[in-house]
Amino acid sequence: MLRVDTYPTHEHNGIKIRRGKALPFGATIVPGGVNFSVFSKHATSCELVLFKKHEKNPFAIIPFPDEFRIGNVFTMMVFDIDYENIEYGYRMDGPYNPREGFWFDKEEILLDPYAKAIGGREVWGKDPDWDDKFQHRSRIIFDDFDWQGDRPLEIDMKDLVIYEAHVRGLTKHPSSEVKYPGTFTAIRDKIPYLKELGINCIELLPVFEFDEFEHSKISKVTGERLMNYWGYSAVGFFAPKAGYAATGKYGMEVDELKNLIKELHKNGIEVILDVVFNHTAEGNEKGPYISYRGIDNKTYYLLTPQGYYYNFSGCGNTLNCNNPIVRNMILDCLRYWAAEYHIDGFRFDLASILSRDQKGAPMVNPPLLEALAHDPVLGKCKLIAEAWDAGGLYQVGSFPAWGRWAEWNGQYRDDIRRFLKGNGDMVGRIIQRVQGSPDLYSDRGPTASINFITCHDGFTLMDLFSYNRKHNDANGENNRDGADENYSWNFGYEGPTDDYGINRERIKQVKNAITILLLSRGIPMILAGDEFGNTQFGNNNAYCQDNEISWLNWELLESNQEIFDYFKKMIEFRKKHPVLRAEQFKTAYNSSGYPEVSWHGQEAWNFDFGASTLTVAVMFAGGAEDYGTEDDQFIYAAINMHWELHGFELPELPEGKDWHVVANTGMIPPEDMWDENNHKKLADQNEVLVTARSIILLTAK
Amino acid sequence: MEIKVNNQDDIKVIKLIGDFDGSSANKVEDNIMPYIENHSRLIFDMGECEYVSSAGLRVLLIIAKKLKSVEGFGVLSNLSEEVQDVMEITGFSHILNSYDTVNEAINYMKKGE
Numbered sequence: 001m002l003r004v005d006t007y008p009t010h011e012h013n014g015i016k017i018r019r020g021k022a023l024p025f026g027a028t029i030v031p032g033g034v035n036f037s038v039f040s041k042h043a044t045s046c047e048l049v050l051f052k053k054h055e056k057n058p059f060a061i062i063p064f065p066d067e068f069r070i071g072n073v074f075t076m077m078v079f080d081i082d083y084e085n086i087e088y089g090y091r092m093d094g095p096y097n098p099r100e101g102f103w104f105d106k107e108e109i110l111l112d113p114y115a116k117a118i119g120g121r122e123v124w125g126k127d128p129d130w131d132d133k134f135q136h137r138s139r140i141i142f143d144d145f146d147w148q149g150d151r152p153l154e155i156d157m158k159d160l161v162i163y164e165a166h167v168r169g170l171t172k173h174p175s176s177e178v179k180y181p182g183t184f185t186a187i188r189d190k191i192p193y194l195k196e197l198g199i200n201c202i203e204l205l206p207v208f209e210f211d212e213f214e215h216s217k218i219s220k221v222t223g224e225r226l227m228n229y230w231g232y233s234a235v236g237f238f239a240p241k242a243g244y245a246a247t248g249k250y251g252m253e254v255d256e257l258k259n260l261i262k263e264l265h266k267n268g269i270e271v272i273l274d275v276v277f278n279h280t281a282e283g284n285e286k287g288p289y290i291s292y293r294g295i296d297n298k299t300y301y302l303l304t305p306q307g308y309y310y311n312f313s314g315c316g317n318t319l320n321c322n323n324p325i326v327r328n329m330i331l332d333c334l335r336y337w338a339a340e341y342h343i344d345g346f347r348f349d350l351a352s353i354l355s356r357d358q359k360g361a362p363m364v365n366p367p368l369l370e371a372l373a374h375d376p377v378l379g380k381c382k383l384i385a386e387a388w389d390a391g392g393l394y395q396v397g398s399f400p401a402w403g404r405w406a407e408w409n410g411q412y413r414d415d416i417r418r419f420l421k422g423n424g425d426m427v428g429r430i431i432q433r434v435q436g437s438p439d440l441y442s443d444r445g446p447t448a449s450i451n452f453i454t455c456h457d458g459f460t461l462m463d464l465f466s467y468n469r470k471h472n473d474a475n476g477e478n479n480r481d482g483a484d485e486n487y488s489w490n491f492g493y494e495g496p497t498d499d500y501g502i503n504r505e506r507i508k509q510v511k512n513a514i515t516i517l518l519l520s521r522g523i524p525m526i527l528a529g530d531e532f533g534n535t536q537f538g539n540n541n542a543y544c545q546d547n548e549i550s551w552l553n554w555e556l557l558e559s560n561q562e563i564f565d566y567f568k569k570m571i572e573f574r575k576k577h578p579v580l581r582a583e584q585f586k587t588a589y590n591s592s593g594y595p596e597v598s599w600h601g602q603e604a605w606n607f608d609f610g611a612s613t614l615t616v617a618v619m620f621a622g623g624a625e626d627y628g629t630e631d632d633q634f635i636y637a638a639i640n641m642h643w644e645l646h647g648f649e650l651p652e653l654p655e656g657k658d659w660h661v662v663a664n665t666g667m668i669p670p671e672d673m674w675d676e677n678n679h680k681k682l683a684d685q686n687e688v689l690v691t692a693r694s695i696i697l698l699t700a701k
Numbered sequence: 702m703e704i705k706v707n708n709q710d711d712i713k714v715i716k717l718i719g720d721f722d723g724s725s726a727n728k729v730e731d732n733i734m735p736y737i738e739n740h741s742r743l744i745f746d747m748g749e750c751e752y753v754s755s756a757g758l759r760v761l762l763i764i765a766k767k768l769k770s771v772e773g774f775g776v777l778s779n780l781s782e783e784v785q786d787v788m789e790i791t792g793f794s795h796i797l798n799s800y801d802t803v804n805e806a807i808n809y810m811k812k813g814e
Contacts, residue, residue, distance in 0.1 A: 082723050082724055083723060083756075084722060084723025084724075084726075084754055084755060084756045085722070085723050085724060141755070142755070142756075142759065144759065145792070146762060146792065146793075146796070148795075179786075180786075180790070185790040246786075246790055247787055247790055247791055250752075250754060250755070250787060251754070251755065252754075252755050252787065252790075252791050254755075255755060255758075255791035255792060255793075256790050256791050256792075258792065259790065259791055259792030262792060
């Protein structure tokens with residue numbers, strides 16, 4: 001049936017148009033043409049600028065007749081558009097008075113804030129034409145991907161094992177042996193590997209379109225080009241990074257990413273996106289016009305009373321997240337990614353900014369965070385906050401949650417690192433961390449805590465035990481950038497060494513770390529590559545390194561096979577023991593007849609909670625009735641971070657059960673970790689000897 | 702884009718020549734749809750089609766779904782490696798089976814009887 005509104009009413013230089021629909025915002029394919037809709041509260045007029053793909057000069061500039069404006073929305077339907085072969089932007093006229101917050105410039109061609117695809121950087125690292133005034137070009141796509149029944153997996157939060165990866169870094173290194181290195185599709189080639197490892201959720205560093213050339217320069221130290229490699233700087237929030245797609249040069253990045261997500265889902269792996277709503281790529285007063293600044297600066301950004309950009313993000317500007325317009329844009333954006341891309345969850349970079357009001361002050365009940373927590377479309381999405389910002393707000397444990405939000409637990413990272421390094425004062429905190437951080441999340445449960453020891457930001461796990469200091473010279477900032485407090489230790493030599501003893505110690509520490517991480521209640525997150533001892537050569541802030549510093553070196557998988565095997569078996573172990581994945585902080589006696597979580601010293605049942613010590617043991621007792629397992633499960637881990645051997649007296653088991661060895665990080669393979677069917681019964685059921693800086697993990701059979 | 706149709710017994714061999722993109726998508730769809738009736742069998746010869754855009758792939762998908770609805774059958778043949786990769790990467794490869802040559806496709810279709 002034909003609609004009566006599918007006929008043009010106006011014509012502009014031969015192009016047929018009519019008033020469009022105000023909603024949805026953006027460019028939408030409708031019968032007969034494309035509907036354009038863009039908001040600006042303060043613009044006095046607006047023009048639609050149409051280009052043939054890649055061409056510098058537009059083939060049409062169509063002013064929105066005032067009768068096409070509805071409220072603060074400019075709308076227009078344009079007929080007979082070859083949607084696949086055009087790019088579009090807007091020009092807006094209005095006051096220019098930065099003191100008042102107005103930055104209108106009618107010469108600037110602006111990206112549509114709702115652009116679903118963006119041209120201009122289709123091939124990663126290809127030098128842009130800097131003479132082109134329109135660098136980031138809105139494109140039009142069809143959202144009709146053939147999902148074949150797929151939808152988000154909705155894996156229980158408690159069961160997640162998250163793997164944090166950079167799309168390009170994961171497969172760009174030649175050793176990754178994929179046909180299209182560094183792309184979305186190459187991740188598909190790694191799915192069998194990810195399944196073997198046992199993770200069930202991949203968290204991707206930012207995949208919204210960004211400009212890898214932002215702040216790009218040649219390093220004076222290495223002579224290499226420094227890039228905006230991590231991409232924590234969105235150009236547009238609705239478009240995937242075209243340069244991450246093997247098919248980006250054909251404008252098919254949308255389908256490529258959707259196909260990747262479909263394949264991951266088919267293999268039981270969820271996808272979480274790292275999203276950056278705290279600032280945009282437009283920078284401060286000296287930054288370029290890309291979109292928001294020229295469309296409605298005062299709406300999109302937090303401004304000081306003098307009209308300058310607040311810089312709570314540390315990146316030049318701050319998005320005005322709790323302005324109702326921007327808030328709705330963020331909601332629209334997340335709903336779009338959840339509904340159209342089947343994204344399973346989001347991790348919000350510097351999320352505390354999302355809790356600041358329009359003057360920058362933190363709010364008790366930030367409307368944006370509340371709206372996200374209760375949104376119908378996002379109803380089953382994981383919401384994870386990086387609960388701090390660069391403006392000094394630190395909300396780990398106190399991020400407004402409405403029972404929905406989880407947090408990156410920065411305390412977990414720091415406490416575990418310090419304990420592993422040999423700080424016995426940490427032991428009280430270790431007890432909290434292993435239990436899921438009840439001190440931080442008492443009313444929210446362990447699943448509010450994303451536990452991690454390493455992430456993209458900082459040392460890799462192997463580097464944590466190979467370097468005393470950061471080595472960021474290649475970043476070109478005289479090693480001033482990056483964190484100074486790493487709680488790392490090199491075991492006597494800075495960097496790689498041939499010393500067998502030192503290398504053994506490092507591998508052992510890696511295993512100790514992953515053992516504690518996977519025994520802890522809360523959600524474990526692993527940094528991609530840590531499972532085979534990947535190194536960044538001591539760089540703890542590789543945000544600009546598009547080279548072998550950041551790219552995972554898969555050759556290490558062969559040389560460090562034992563680390564991979566250990567990770568894999570520990571993940572398997574966690575999956576088989578629901579008591580480790582509890583949703584409540586239960587520690588009291590349960591159906592097993594034992595306390596669910598108990599702490600022991602070198603003497604069983606005797607741990608001095610006030611002591612400073614490097615020897616501590618934990619026992620988990622998973623009652624079969626409580627956790628639906630075949631039999632009661634008992635797990636005991638003797639943790640000796642002291643530099644000498646210690647004996648640990650073992651808690652007595654119920655009649656008929658004996659302690660069996662699962663892992664001993666002090667041993668070399670194959671005796672470091674046994675297969676499920678090969679757990680050896682301990683000859684001495686009363687005591688285990690744990691060598692220096694080692695963990696022995698036992699179960700009862 | 703040029704479209705040539707040859708009959709091989711009751712099989713239609715449709716040769717697409719040129720770029721199959723947004724500017725030719727409607728033409729292909731309009732030209733092919735009339736061939737789709739009950740149990741019709743189509744082979745697309747892509748040997749001289751070097752580029753299939755997202756709009757082109759969508760037309761193939763629509764053709765495939767239409768064929769399925771009338772118990773027809775369609776396959777692709779002679780795809781360049783590039784086009785084959787693009788289909789595989791963007792999740793369109795499941796829509797129509799693909800054969801190296803037109804003859805292989807014909808043989809397969811005839812055996813399928």
